Amino acid sequence: MTKRITVIVGWFSSLILLFAAAFWLSKPTFSADMFSLLPKSHSQIAHAEDVFFQQNANRVMFSFAGNNKNKAFDDFQKWLDDNAIKSTFNFPSVNDLAQTFSPFKHALLSETYKQTLSKKTTFEHYYLAQLNQLGNPFVSATLSKDTSLSLAAFIEDNLKQSQLFTLEQGRLTRRLKGVEYRVILANLAPENLGVNKSIDLAGSIIKQINILNKTYPDLSITYSGVLFHTAENAKQAKYEMSLFGGISLLALIAMVFWVFRRLNSILLASFTVLSALIGGAIAMVLLFKTIHLLTLVFAVTLIGIAIDYAFHGMTDLAKKEHEKGYSKGTQSALLLSLITTTLGYCCLLGAPLTLLSQVGVFVIAGLVSAWLFTVLVLPLWQSTLTLSPSSLLMSQKLIKVFLYCNSLKNQYSLRY
Numbered sequence: 518m519t520k521r522i523t524v525i526v527g528w529f530s531s532l533i534l535l536f537a538a539a540f541w542l543s544k545p546t547f548s549a550d551m552f553s554l555l556p557k558s559h560s561q562i563a564h565a566e567d568v569f570f571q572q573n574a575n576r577v578m579f580s581f582a583g584n585n586k587n588k589a590f591d592d593f594q595k596w597l598d599d600n601a602i603k604s605t606f607n608f609p610s611v612n613d614l615a616q617t618f619s620p621f622k623h624a625l626l627s628e629t630y631k632q633t634l635s636k637k638t639t640f641e642h643y644y645l646a647q648l649n650q651l652g653n654p655f656v657s658a659t660l661s662k663d664t665s666l667s668l669a670a671f672i673e674d675n676l677k678q679s680q681l682f683t684l685e686q687g688r689l690t691r692r693l694k695g696v697e698y699r700v701i702l703a704n705l706a707p708e709n710l711g712v713n714k715s716i717d718l719a720g721s722i723i724k725q726i727n728i729l730n731k732t733y734p735d736l737s738i739t740y741s742g743v744l745f746h747t748a749e750n751a752k753q754a755k756y757e758m759s760l761f762g763g764i765s766l767l768a769l770i771a772m773v774f775w776v777f778r779r780l781n782s783i784l785l786a787s788f789t790v791l792s793a794l795i796g797g798a799i800a801m802v803l804l805f806k807t808i809h810l811l812t813l814v815f816a817v818t819l820i821g822i823a824i825d826y827a828f829h830g831m832t833d834l835a836k837k838e839h840e841k842g843y844s845k846g847t848q849s850a851l852l853l854s855l856i857t858t859t860l861g862y863c864c865l866l867g868a869p870l871t872l873l874s875q876v877g878v879f880v881i882a883g884l885v886s887a888w889l890f891t892v893l894v895l896p897l898w899q900s901t902l903t904l905s906p907s908s909l910l911m912s913q914k915l916i917k918v919f920l921y922c923n924s925l926k927n928q929y930s931l932r933y
Contacts, residue, residue, distance in 0.1 A: 577742030585733035719748035796886025
């Protein structure tokens with residue numbers, strides 16, 4: 518018994534040390550960004566895509582519409598400032614524009630200004646009208662630099678024509694299809710883009726938005742950004758891993774316990790699956806700098822494949838056909854199963870999606886680890902494994918059913 522426990526402890530200690538060393542050497546990061554899964558096309562296009570997604574990965578946008586949009590805008594802007602999330606849309610001030618274009622004040626003329634120059638009376642009316650609008654920021658900012666007001670007309674007309682957004686009382690504004698929106702554009706700090714922090718920050722932002730919706734009636738708030746997609750993908754991935762992994766593991770453990778009716782059989786099956794998971798994790802950490810969470814969701818299929826090795830191996834050992842290890846048929850079956858399954862998953866290694874490549878690496882390495890555990894460690898527990906009489910009786914009945922079905926199939930084929 519001491520030898521068996523020593524082997525188990527040594528086996529998992531080696532795997533854990535290998536994983537720790539691999540993790541320390543490669544220092545991988547985890548991602549839930551769906552954009553990173555896009556296949557790479559032409560090198561120049563791929564580079565442009567990478568630059569675009571990198572520049573916009575930390576950007577978020579919020580829009581407010583409705584009767585209470587100004588109050589909601591101000592409250593949410595204050596909340597963002599309190600949480601060190603600063604707006605990145607810095608609308609250029611008129612004074613800065615006037616300072617920049619003043620050296621070219623007589624060379625830059627707007628279409629409106631050109632039209633007024635065609636007639637003396639037209640220009641006189643236009644000039645006096647503009648001169649009387651000292652509250653106009655374009656006139657007041659440029660009058661000292663250009664008394665002809667051509668610079669004021671140029672800046673005002675071009676801002677109105679070329680900008681999608683306008684600034685109204687310090688609030689960024691966009692009009693679209695007859696609806697006026699107040700808009701906030703902001704960039705997030707890089708440390709907030711990790712998987713766990715993305716979930717926390719996105720949850721805090723959505724919670725604050727829900728508070729504003731309850732506080733101000735007739736309000737519509739829309740938000741967008743990679744942050745929210747990352748958080749949603751991460752939460753969904755964790756849920757699916759827990760759900761499908763838990764269901765499959767419980768079902769397989771129940772089957773193993775029903776066949777062997779011993780606690781050690783459940784432990785050995787669980788140890789086989791654990792060996793597969795650690796082995797797959799070691800390979801994936803070594804080969805990939807960034808690991809997508811969806812990889813772990815698809816890799817849950819490894820549980821069912823790995824526990825098959827343990828189940829078939831323990832069943833053969835429990836029959837005691839060979840006092841020291843497996844029968845030749847089981848040895849060959851386990852090896853052929855490893856080879857064929859590995860070859861199947863090797864097809865994923867050349868896939869254009871990084872996700873499929875990661876799944877292939879994880880499953881192949883995991884299967885090798887599970888096979889080694891089954892072949893090297895499980896035979897040490899042969900003397901403790903027994904098959905329950907009820908499972909043997911059930912298997913005999915199933916064999917009779919299968920043989921009967923096979924005979925019916927043979928009879929049908931002979932008729933035709």
